[in-house]
Each structure stands twice: as structure tokens, then as C-alpha cells.
Amino acid sequence: MIKPSQPNWAQYWSLDPAIVFLNHGSFGACPLPVLALQQHLRQRIERxxxxxxxxxxxxxxxxxxxxxxxxxxxxxxxxxxxxxxxxxxxxxxxxxxxxxxxxxxxxxxxxxxxxxxxxxxxxxxxxxxxxxxxxxxxxxxxxxxxxxxxxxxxxxxxxxxxxxxxxxxxxxxxxxxxxxxxxxxxxxxxxxxxxxxxxxxxxxxxxxxxxxxxxxxxxxxxxxxxxxxxxxxxxxxxxxxxxxxxxxxxxxxxxxxxxxxxxxxxxxxxxxxxxxxxxRFMGSLLPGGWSELMAQNRAKAIAARKILCEILEVAPPCPDQMIGSLATVPLSDGSYIELQDALLEKFGIEVPIVPYPSAPNRLVRISAQIYNTLDQYDKLGQAIVELSAHH
Incomplete structure (x- = not known):
């Protein structure tokens, strides 16, 4: 299969295209070719x-x-x-x-x-x-x-x-x-x-x-x-x-x-x-294999955090060296469940709002996988601002 110069990486996953999925970290997401192998193995078991x-x-x-x-x-x-x-x-x-x-x-x-x-x-x-x-x-x-x-x-x-x-x-x-x-x-x-x-x-x-x-x-x-x-x-x-x-x-x-x-x-x-x-599959997506994939996801997480910090007007809560492909940004105090639900219901964004035991009492945790794009994090930031104005 010849991959286009700027591939639509999401095509390799069965994630709902109507949802901005920024929560790879919780349960992962398995690519279609890997799921196809699993189905083949299950059929082999039953035979x-x-x-x-x-x-x-x-x-x-x-x-x-x-x-x-x-x-x-x-x-x-x-x-x-x-x-x-x-x-x-x-x-x-x-x-x-x-x-x-x-x-x-x-x-x-x-x-x-x-x-x-x-x-x-x-x-x-x-x-x-x-x-x-x-x-x-x-x-x-x-x-x-x-x-x-x-x-x-x-x-x-x-x-x-x-x-x-x-x-x-x-x-x-x-x-x-x-x-x-x-x-x-x-x-x-x-x-x-x-x-x-x-x-x-x-x-x-x-x-x-x-x-x-x-x-x-x-x-x-x-x-x-x-x-x-x-x-x-x-x-x-x-x-x-x-x-x-x-x-x-x-x-x-x-x-x-x-x-x-x-x-x-x-x-x-x-x-x-x-x-x-x-x-094998994930390592085949980029010319540099896994090292390039991990570096690209990390760079995306750092860039995404920068976007959110600027929109939400907060300082980065940890040095870049302590970030992989997850990043969290502190939010103003409030209900984490209400905000997480509102982001999904009103904006179609799936992202965890994490309760935290000290001030601030909630964080937004973003994931960066190859199928994510920087404009998704911008959309998230704007949505949080809009929802915060009403709460």
C-alpha cells in the first residue's frame, strides 16, 4: 500500500470519526490490521x-x-x-x-x-x-x-x-x-x-x-x-x-x-x-520506525501542552524533559465530571478531566498519538474557555 505524503493516520483505527479522541492513554486504541490478526487467531481457536x-x-x-x-x-x-x-x-x-x-x-x-x-x-x-x-x-x-x-x-x-x-x-x-x-x-x-x-x-x-x-x-x-x-x-x-x-x-x-x-x-x-x-505495524508507519514515532508523539504532546497553556493562560506545570506522550494542564477549580461530560456532549471531545487532591483540584490530561492533530488541542482549549465562561 502506497501511503500518501500526509497520511490520514486515523484510517488505520476504528475510532469514531465524529469524536475528537484525545484519550489514547486510558485504554489505548488498536489498529485495524492488528484486530484482523486477532480475529484470525480466534477463528483458529474455534476451528x-x-x-x-x-x-x-x-x-x-x-x-x-x-x-x-x-x-x-x-x-x-x-x-x-x-x-x-x-x-x-x-x-x-x-x-x-x-x-x-x-x-x-x-x-x-x-x-x-x-x-x-x-x-x-x-x-x-x-x-x-x-x-x-x-x-x-x-x-x-x-x-x-x-x-x-x-x-x-x-x-x-x-x-x-x-x-x-x-x-x-x-x-x-x-x-x-x-x-x-x-x-x-x-x-x-x-x-x-x-x-x-x-x-x-x-x-x-x-x-x-x-x-x-x-x-x-x-x-x-x-x-x-x-x-x-x-x-x-x-x-x-x-x-x-x-x-x-x-x-x-x-x-x-x-x-x-x-x-x-x-x-x-x-x-x-x-x-x-x-x-x-x-x-511491527506501529513500527512501520514512519521511516524512522519506533524511535521516530515516540519522538513525534512526544513533540506533539509538548506542542499541544503549549497551545493549551497559552489559551488557558497557565504556566507549564513541569519541565519538558518530564513529558512523554501524555501531558496535563491545571484548570480552575470545579467539577471534573461535569466538565468532562460537557466537552463530549457539546463539542464531541473525549478527554479526561482528572481530579487532583490539591489546588488546583482538576487537570486536563491530553494524549498524543500519531492519529491526533494539533488543531484538535486548539479546539479543546477554546472549548474549555467557552465552558468555563458559563460555569
Whole structure:
């Protein structure tokens, strides 16, 4: 297929053309060629279920994991597929054992679902949650590093940290944070829900103890595809949330980690198996492949934030270096639900208005994917001004 000089990138997605969709970050959006492969795989399952699950699946998962491992800079045997990053976080937290007095470090920016999982295991074990308060607006990435490290003590067992924060879209300097924590003997559990496909990942280089990332967001795989990375020497103590046949398998040709995670019961594994095609397709859109795509999306997010800040007359709340392809802009105080609904109903704009626990009490969070255009952010800014005049 010959692509026009200025392609209509939206043609590769089934997104409603009547909606200005500025919320790729929440659930992603899967391109049509990747969905076509998923449909083909589903038909293959239904044609001969036993052949697929009993004979073919293990090898198909192995190949998908090898392709994903190359993309995220890991050894394939250190990865397991999970449905989403929240499952990945729960898997680690509920596999580990904590004692009363142990400290579990996180930040005030941690994603609510994962913070809930941390609260659950802390309440059950008597461990204490220590929260590093990372401000927003924020002046520098260094500020985040210092505040997190200041919260470490001799009792800190584990640090649960976002790579890219969901509410505020901040890209934390995660490599520096991990290395500093590791040097103090603190294991790291990194919630990289937004990272794969937004920022270049090299898990071997940044060396977290545990890392989980979604493939359905910026990588554009189908919903229900994510991965969990576990350092080799920690794998023996990590068990899937669902204990299944692998727990007592007599096989010796694969690790226990592999045997347990690759089969937790009958499910639809096609989202996992489409990850290589998502990597290939998205990487084929621009001449420079993934590096150009990530750079272009980031540049668009920075430009879009500038447009919004000028229209709304607010200062940029963080330095450009802390932005990936998400960006947030503070808004005047008010109801976040009413504004989000009004933007959709009156202007056809789908964008999250995020509640925030300190002033200002709401933010607008924009996503920048290849199908978005700068005029969409201008339309958003003008719509917010118009709605604010009436509220």
C-alpha cells in the first residue's frame, strides 16, 4: 500500500470519526490490521480448540514473548504475559511476604488501583506504607529523585513506583531512582503501565527487581495484553494470582516460572499473540520506525501542552524533559465530571478531566498519538474557555 505524503493516520483505527479522541492513554486504541490478526487467531481457536490450546499455544506464546523481549530490552525467560499492569502489580505484592514494621515506599502520585493493592497487603501483614510527596506542579526531575530517596529508611523493603504517572503524566527518571534504591538494598516494583511504546525501554539497563507494563496502551496491542518482568533470582517466589496445573508439573524442560504463568486456565490468549504484530505495524508507519514515532508523539504532546497553556493562560506545570506522550494542564477549580461530560456532549471531545487532591483540584490530561492533530488541542482549549465562561 502506497501511503500518501500526509497520511490520514486515523484510517488505520476504528475510532469514531465524529469524536475528537484525545484519550489514547486510558485504554489505548488498536489498529485495524492488528484486530484482523486477532480475529484470525480466534477463528483458529474455534476451528480446533484442542490443537490450539494443547499443541500450538506454548510455542506461539514463546515467539510472542521473544519479540516483546527484544522491544523492551529483556531476556524472554524473564517475562510473563498478564492481562494488564494492575494484575502485574497484584501478582508481585501478593507473592511477597511482609512483616509488621516493614516499610513499603510509594509516592502520592501512585496509580489508585495499585495503591489499593499496596494498602491490601500492608493491612494484611502489618507493614507500613510510607508516602513520598512529589509535588505537582514540579520544578525538576531531580526533585522527584530527592524526595523519594529521602523517604527511604533501614526498614524499607520494597518501593512501588510509577514509571509514568497516570494522573499527571510525569515521566519519572526511573533509571536513576532504581539504581539509587538498589544501592541501598531496596527492591523496586515499577508500574510501567504507560511506558511500552511511549518511551524507549531497556529493562536490562535500568535493572528493576520487578516491572510491569501494558501493551494495549501505547504499543497498540488489543486490550488484555501486558507483561510482567521478574529478575531471574526472584522468580522462584513469584506465583501467578491463579494457581493452576503448572504448580505440580513434572516437566523439567522449562522453568517453574514459565510453567505456572503460561497456563492459568482457559482464557483468550489472542491479545498476547498479537503483540508482535502491533510492534511491527506501529513500527512501520514512519521511516524512522519506533524511535521516530515516540519522538513525534512526544513533540506533539509538548506542542499541544503549549497551545493549551497559552489559551488557558497557565504556566507549564513541569519541565519538558518530564513529558512523554501524555501531558496535563491545571484548570480552575470545579467539577471534573461535569466538565468532562460537557466537552463530549457539546463539542464531541473525549478527554479526561482528572481530579487532583490539591489546588488546583482538576487537570486536563491530553494524549498524543500519531492519529491526533494539533488543531484538535486548539479546539479543546477554546472549548474549555467557552465552558468555563458559563460555569
Amino acid at each position: 480446533q480448540p484442542l490443537q490450539f490450546f494443547g499443541r500450538d499455544l506454548e510455542q506461539l506464546l514463546d515467539q510472542a514473548r521473544i519479540d516483546l523481549a527484544a522491544f523492551v530490552g529483556a531476556d524472554a525467560d524473564d517475562l510473563a504475559f498478564v492481562p494488564n499492569a494492575t494484575t502485574g502489580i497484584n501478582t508481585i505484592l501478593r507473592s511477597l511476604t511482609f512483616e509488621p514494621g516493614d516499610e513499603l515506599l510509594t509516592t502520592n502520585q501512585e496509580y489508585n488501583a495499585c495503591r489499593n493493592a499496596l494498602e491490601f497487603v500492608a493491612a494484611r501483614s502489618g507493614a507500613k506504607i510510607v508516602v513520598a510527596e512529589v509535588p505537582y506542579p514540579i520544578e525538576s526531575a531531580q526533585q522527584a529523585i530527592e524526595l523519594i530517596l529521602q523517604a527511604v529508611s533501614s526498614k524499607t523493603r520494597l518501593a512501588l513506583l510509577d514509571h509514568i504517572t497516570s494522573q499527571t503524566g510525569l515521566v519519572f527518571p526511573i533509571a536513576e531512582i532504581i539504581h539509587a534504591l538498589t544501592a541501598q538494598g531496596v527492591d523496586t516494583l515499577i508500574d510501567g503501565a504507560h511506558a511500552p511504546g511511549m518511551v524507549a525501554l531497556d529493562l536490562t539497563a535500568i535493572a528493576p527487581t520487578y516491572y510491569t507494563g501494558n501493551c494495549h496502551k501505547w504499543l497498540c496491542a488489543p486490550k488484555g495484553a501486558a507483561f510482567l518482568y521478574v529478575q531471574r533470582d526472584k522468580q522462584a517466589e513469584i506465583r501467578p494470582l491463579t494457581i493452576s496445573h503448572g504448580a505440580n508439573s513434572p516437566r523439567c524442560d522449562r522453568s517453574q516460572f514459565r510453567l505456572e504463568f503460561d497456563w492459568t486456565g482457559t482464557d483468550d490468549p489472542t491479545a498476547y499473540l498479537c503483540v508482535p504484530e502491533a510492534i
